[in-house]
Amino acid sequence: MRLSRFFLPILKENPKEAEIVSHRLMLRAGMMRQEAAGIYAWLPLGFRVLKKIEQIVREEQDRAGALELLMPTLQLADLWRESGRYDAYGPEMLRILDRHKRELLYGPTNEEMITEIFRSYVKSYKSLPLNLYHIQWKFRDEQRPRFGVMRGREFLMKDAYSFDLDEAGARRSYNKMFVAYLRTFARMGLKAIPMRAETGPIGGDLSHEFIVLAETGESGVFINRDVLDLPVPGEDVDYDGDLTPVIKQWTSVYAATEDVHEAARFEQEVPEAKRLNTRGIEVGQIFYFGTKYSDTMKAMVAGPDGVDVPIHGGSYGVGVSRLVGAIIEACHDDAGIKWPEAVAPFRVAILNLKQGDAAVDGACEQLYRDLSAKGVDVLYDDTDQRAGAKFAAADLIGIPWQILVGPKGLADGKVEVKRRSDGSRDNMSPADVVAKLA
Ligand SMILES: Nc1ncnc2c1ncn2[C@@H]1O[C@H](COS(=O)(=O)NC(=O)[C@@H](N)CS)[C@@H](O)[C@H]1O
Numbered sequence: 267m268r269l270s271r272f273f274l275p276i277l278k279e280n281p282k283e284a285e286i287v288s289h290r291l292m293l294r295a296g297m298m299r300q301e302a303a304g305i306y307a308w309l310p311l312g313f314r315v316l317k318k319i320e321q322i323v324r325e326e327q328d329r330a331g332a333l334e335l336l337m338p339t340l341q342l343a344d345l346w347r348e349s350g351r352y353d354a355y356g357p358e359m360l361r362i363l364d365r366h367k368r369e370l371l372y373g374p375t376n377e378e379m380i381t382e383i384f385r386s387y388v389k390s391y392k393s394l395p396l397n398l399y400h401i402q403w404k405f406r407d408e409q410r411p412r413f414g415v416m417r418g419r420e421f422l423m424k425d426a427y428s429f430d431l432d433e434a435g436a437r438r439s440y441n442k443m444f445v446a447y448l449r450t451f452a453r454m455g456l457k458a459i460p461m462r463a464e465t466g467p468i469g470g471d472l473s474h475e476f477i478v479l480a481e482t483g484e485s486g487v488f489i490n491r492d493v494l495d496l497p498v499p500g501e502d503v504d505y506d507g508d509l510t511p512v513i514k515q516w517t518s519v520y521a522a523t524e525d526v527h528e529a530a531r532f533e534q535e536v537p538e539a540k541r542l543n544t545r546g547i548e549v550g551q552i553f554y555f556g557t558k559y560s561d562t563m564k565a566m567v568a569g570p571d572g573v574d575v576p577i578h579g580g581s582y583g584v585g586v587s588r589l590v591g592a593i594i595e596a597c598h599d600d601a602g603i604k605w606p607e608a609v610a611p612f613r614v615a616i617l618n619l620k621q622g623d624a625a626v627d628g629a630c631e632q633l634y635r636d637l638s639a640k641g642v643d644v645l646y647d648d649t650d651q652r653a654g655a656k657f658a659a660a661d662l663i664g665i666p667w668q669i670l671v672g673p674k675g676l677a678d679g680k681v682e683v684k685r686r687s688d689g690s691r692d693n694m695s696p697a698d699v700v701a702k703l704a
Pocket residue numbers: 374375376377406408415416417418419421423424425426468548549550551581582583584585586587588
């Protein structure tokens with residue numbers, strides 16, 4: 267992509283409404299624009315990151331055996347009356363009347379709808395286990411939307427729903443999602459810690475929140491630091507095997523959100539030097555809620571003995587749009603964002619430090635062609651800004667690799683390669699750069 271032809275409205279100043287660094291940097295880096303309280307337009311740079319995060323989530327859901335579909339954002343109010351959540355959900359629910367005065371709502375979550383889909387087709391335990399998921403926009407009329415995409419009103423969520431014959435089966439489904447979440451967040455360069463949590467409006471009695479440690483996080487957390495060094499299962503993990511050893515390993519080290527924290531146990535179990543009380547960002551939450559929805563909505567299957575029983579369910583959410591902010595909170599410095607390569611909007615930025623100089627222009631065009639030909643996502647800053655402005659922009663938007671092309675270096679057949687994450691620099695020939703980064 268040539269920057270001269272891209273759409274990247276970088277802001278010079280820090281927007282005053284931004285209270286936390288991710289909100290500030292997303293606005294300054296031209297990644298998004300607020301259209302209404304808690305409602306954002308995703309501009310090209312931000313949208314590229316959102317899609318990369320979405321794709322990692324999708325790949326790990328698929329690896330765990332979940333099946334992707336897409337449910338609508340609008341739902342019938344009557345569906346929620348069946349489960350009894352229509353009134354219980356409260357003012358966070360955006361209720362809508364259509365032209366025929368039919369009562370609809372903008373879905374804050376989809377337990378009711380997926381249960382309706384399931385019960386319409388599945389009648390036998392032989393079709394189980396089943397895990398259906400989608401990646402869809404949600405609306406929650408948060409009383410105080412804030413911190414940019416961290417607490418939005420319209421936000422992108424991956425929500426998966428599992429169906430099993432009994433609790434034992436549902437726990438196996440739960441464990442698969444637990445492992446899939448460990449892998450998902452690790453692939454984004456995050457340490458997301460699974461913590462016991464309250465179940466709230468979703469219901470049930472078993473839930474874990476996956477929390478990324480960050481000073482600006484809304485959740486207070488108490489952990490044994492050892493949990494930060496536990497191994498994440500590899501991509502060869504056997505989802506049809508016994509996952510309980512992994513679950514046990516990750517749940518036997520103390521990690522709890524403040525609303526389920528047990529101070530006495532914490533002091534007793536965790537050596538002083540390993541105790542960490544900080545804050546964190548909830549990037550995902552998983553729930554086992556048994557027959558909460560299948561009872562009220564009559565989602566039954568015939569068991570092995572032929573008798574109809576309500577299925578045991580669970581739901582599993584990831585805050586896809588929240589993750590864009592969470593990753594910035596975890597990966598930034600004073601100059602701007604430091605994208606982990608797996609989610610970066612572009613992998614390489616080529617900075618032409620003397621636009622109009624034939625040798626420099628030529629070398630940049632050649633690098634742009636060679637890297638693009640090898641499938642590398644390149645942003646070529648071919649604008650006529652001063653070099654200093656180009657350095658600042660590249661650092662702000664956080665592209666992992668910068669290739670600085672200037673007349674002096676070129677005279678020696680060299681260009682400078684800067685790694686954004688640690689600031690390290692290296693001089694090498696353009697050919698070596700292509701070999702290194704392709
Ligand atoms: N207002 C919000 N803005 C941005 N992300 C949010 C918001 N509310 C929730 N999320 C994200 O969505 C994830 C799942 O939301 S949830 O309420 O915990 N779970 C559910 O809704 C379940 N139905 C999961 S299928 C959260 O872990 C969080 O990362």
